[in-house]
Amino acid sequence: MTRSTKIVATIGPSSANPDVFARMLAVGLDVARLNFSHGKREDHARNTAMIRKVSAAAGREIAIMADLQGPKIRVGRFRGGKVELVSGTRFTLDINSEEGNHERVGLDYPDLVGDVVAGNVLLLNDGMIVLDVIAVVGTEIQTSVRVGGELSNNKGINRQGGGLSAPALTEKDVEDLRTAIGIGADLIAVSFPKSAADMLTARALTHDFAGNGVKPKLIAKIERAEAIPALKDIIEASDGIMVARGDLAVEVGNAAVPALQKRMIRMARASNRLVITATQMMESMIQNPVPTRAEVSDVANAVLDGTDAVMLSAESATGRYPVQTVEAMASICAEAERSCDNELDKVFLDRKFHRIDEAIALGALFTAYHLNATAIVALTESGATALWMSRHSSPIPIYAMTARRDSARFMALFRNVVPIVTASWDDRESALEQVELTLVKHGFAKSGDVVVLTVGQPMATAGGTNSLKIIKVK
Template sequence: MKSAYTPRRTKIVATLGPASSDEKTLARMIEAGLDVVRMNFSHGTAKEHAARVEMVRALARKAGRAVGVLVDLQGPKIRIGRFKNDRITLASGDKFVLDADRKIGDAGGVGLDYKNLPQDVVPGDTLLLDDGRIVLAVTQVKGARIHTVVEQGGPLSNNKGINRKGGGLTAPALTEKDMQDIKVAAQLKADYLAVSFPRSGADIQWARDLMTKAGGRSLICAKIERAEAIPALAEILDASDAVMVARGDLAVEVGDAVVPALQKRMIRMARERNKLVITATQMMESMINNPIPTRAEVSDVANAVLDGTDAVMLSAETARILKMPDVNSRLSDLGAEPVGSTAAEFDAHIKSEIVKWAKVIKDANVELQ
């Protein structure tokens, strides 16, 4: 019987969550073509992550497959606090206060997990909550309180993220939690460490130094999520082993219309430097609720592949896609040789891949046995 797994150029990175962490589901995911598991350190404990990594590696050995482990640091994701009844609904024109000193929120305001936010904003700024679903206009900043008017309302629940339109928040790239999580990643012998919200090459070097100090040898992946990272792309790429086009937070800060061109630019710059590149966020998100992806999603994945991405990353849609062999087969087909490529073009691609991986191995000081 033919295996469901089909080797492909473009790899599949899949996020492990509650729906995709049991042994049976993981085995089916590996059989279906999983190449790298993403451990989202925004959630879960070190013990839970260690158990999942051990299970993945055991199942991969059993299947005769090599499956990498990517630890994704939480980073300085700025979030609101909790509400008394877990959620509220805001309407356009409502007044709403973000208060760094507040503990429990209600329809009039909510607390913050980042106490310096009032120092980072001024009247006239636009704050985007829940990946841009809620839009607030800053009218006044007084002490620890940011007074706003709702420009775009909707439901808002606990711990949703906050972005400032255009970027400019001063939170460092690595939090105290991230520094501890790097030690955990080293203990897990993670293949990749993804650094969230870097602004410069120095942020990447900082993470690399901490990983080395912890005894780890993970390749460092820069997640491009901040507007400030765009002018520093060259130095960030030069300091990294890989880059992730993290389209979610990036789109909130720079605008959806800008992201497609930035994605192509980042993939091109990464390939010029022989760096690995992962394209992420909402690749096939409609499949959380639907059995097949939309045509737009298929085109999105295919265009990322044709642009030269080394991997596509699945998040909330992971379990559903990789448990459906027919859909996964179609996803795998998108990573096969592009339609219409000539033998010469294929040979040129292989040579490029050899050069790229040789450099990655050399830079990482990997000893081949």
Template sequence: MSAHLRRTRIIATLGPATDVPGMLKRVLAEGADVVRLNFSHGEADDHRARAAAVREVAVELGREVAILGDLQGPKIRVERFAEGAVHLEVGAAFTLDCRPDAPAGDAARVGVGYHELWRDVRPGDTLLLDDGLIALEVIDVVPQQVRCRVLVGGRLSDRKGINRLGGGLTVAALSDKDRADIRLAAELGVDFLAVSFVKDAADVEQARALLREAGGDAAVVAKIERSEAIGALGEIVDAADVVMVARGDLGVEIGDAELPGLQKKIIRETLERSRIVITATQMMQSMVESPIPTRAEVLDVANAVIDGTDAVMLSQETASGRHPEKAVAAMRRVCLGAERQFEAGDDFAPGREPLDRTDQAIALATMFLSARIGVRAIVALTESGATARWLSRHRSSVPIYALSRNVRARRRMLLYRDVFPIEFDPHDVGPTQAARAAIQHLFDLGHLAEDDRVILTNGDHTGQLGGTNTLKLLRVGAGGLAIGLGDL
């Protein structure tokens, strides 16, 4: 058995770089657990082809791979320039033209995609373009025009984003394109759907309702990237299945100095509310070009792992970088190294949620015992994966093997830290026979050895959603036979 299994999950974004023949297989073989389809780029047929390729390669590799569809969201952007780009000089006047029929831009003005921008800003506001590389001060606002002065100049090209320092832009969370992409996500059967620029719980619920209406059953990911979301963080976390710390636009709106503390706050709050958390954006940005990460990037990934994030995400590094598979390999090594640096039992504490479910209470008791009596593994027989999620909310010193016959549940569990989903169908036998078969299955796979002690959770009725109500302490006997323990 492996001395240490990687507990933190890796998400790799697909794109032109992973379309190269053989590259997707190498990226998955290096350790990507989840792949991301970025609906901000490419056409529907591109995403269809990539999703099909993922399912095909996963079968070749004999493993589960989950797919995350990421909505573009209502990112406010400048429109196009007549020459493709302009250079803005510090102190120069520059107008953001909010008319639907604004002409192609030049060094004096450019159209914007959000035609109500002029209603949301006031003189004295600072607008940040192209992820903060360009800064404009609002001097005057008239109907359909925002007149500015350039504070920080530079090259500005087509379709770059606009943020207001401090947030406050009222654009809706879901655009017409997003609604079409939600239907595409349902068609592709994605396992996770990420909603961009969420500002409150209602945005999450609206996306979930549209997804269910389209026939999709994916878990919903709330991306925290607007300053308004920080004030509503608790309700957003409660409404979502997964939370993503999307550090790009969030850092632009709140300022880089505030970002590290907020990242830790979001991770902590998400874990306390028993949800899954992803840390994303520029984690190994230098590897878009370089075959190795910088020391600062190594520390960035490691700190997120030590803080308890369930997953770390690669974006441009794998979508369009020169070394997609090396970026995944580097992230895997850093995760493994960081995981070895902390003691799992040091921070055992229940989450905020009341124990109003039996499976949640069983999970809490399991983690309490695991931290104190010393076992080789935790084994959860689960239909929906709910028990595995409760188990994963506490740092574990041992792997959690989640055995399920439900492929959708197994893919969803690929984002749960410490959890290793395994296909297992008890064939409608009783709970005792199912428990023995599960231990035998893990023994045959090489995950357990003779004399290992394990904690097993299951329910009175196999295959029942939310039915976990039993905890057993077992020892692995000769040939993988499960034996009950009379003494600790």
């Protein structure tokens, strides 16, 4: 394996073709994102079927992430599709306006009039347009245009500093969550959570809708100013987080985001949670076949920070070069990883373990590192052992073998972990034999290589890893 960091790519008109998707898989795609801000249920079901069919043909288990829209507050529509706002002029947001013009436009969120007061600053179209609130009168928010520009239909609105009362899960999100579970999504990204309670609500709905079936894992998208003070609790209530830098930057300011990104990655890894870094990572490749130097540095820095995955949005959904973008991102990740600090000894200083399987997982890392092993193999039911291993930088690839496809798909997001679906084994000796055959078959190891293995007894028990074994491949 030449790359540890995983790549999430959004599937859209540019990448929903089976041939294009197969090429994206071949050059490095690990997780497919379905953006529920766009498309209908039938579109997402069709794309899911395509993803499963193509990935199965390639012998890969690809995780599918359903990304809920959340309470995206937007302006209404304009008579001509767009207007040009001029700095210094007045502009009104009116919940009763049906067709906008250069003086006023409607809103899709009536409660905004109760969330803002004179003196607030509203940011439209990802902060490109800045409005100062002068007064709130009845159904109108009267503003002065501080920074003008082109404003088109349905562009988003944020309040500088956050504080909007919109719930994290709208009625649309609840129905989309039901749809995502119905089509077999492996991960659900929850947009705009403000607290752990939002994630617990999503968790309860997920359990209700899934019934006795597989429950998708939950990713909290950190994009509200209010989420920052509650970050620790949100992380603990989730299976992972997404550093959603677009809306977050609008609310807290662009300058604050780089330090927050590093802090969030650090906190997620310390809590044994996953982390995805997203938004505008390769934005120029929507139109161009190569990234800018700044984009290369941005992706590389996320890798050096320790992110599990980097994500593409419009670059792969509607861009002109979806395959080239994935390929370029994979190359950047692999190159950045050569400079990662893989010194493991300091991880174990003053470390106390509270679970046997956690101790075995980190013991395997330490042993493999000092034996200069070729590979680490985790025979795992839930993926927990591989997750603990993946929280620490290691130069040795981790191969997680499981009989559960849902666990394999979740592990597709783990940094430095290659999930492999295997047969279900009843006894350890036959399992060890098959491990060697699988490693050699895939070219992951050869005769004479040292491999460190973690396994549980009895087998096929979640959380039951209790043994570490060192083997020399025959």
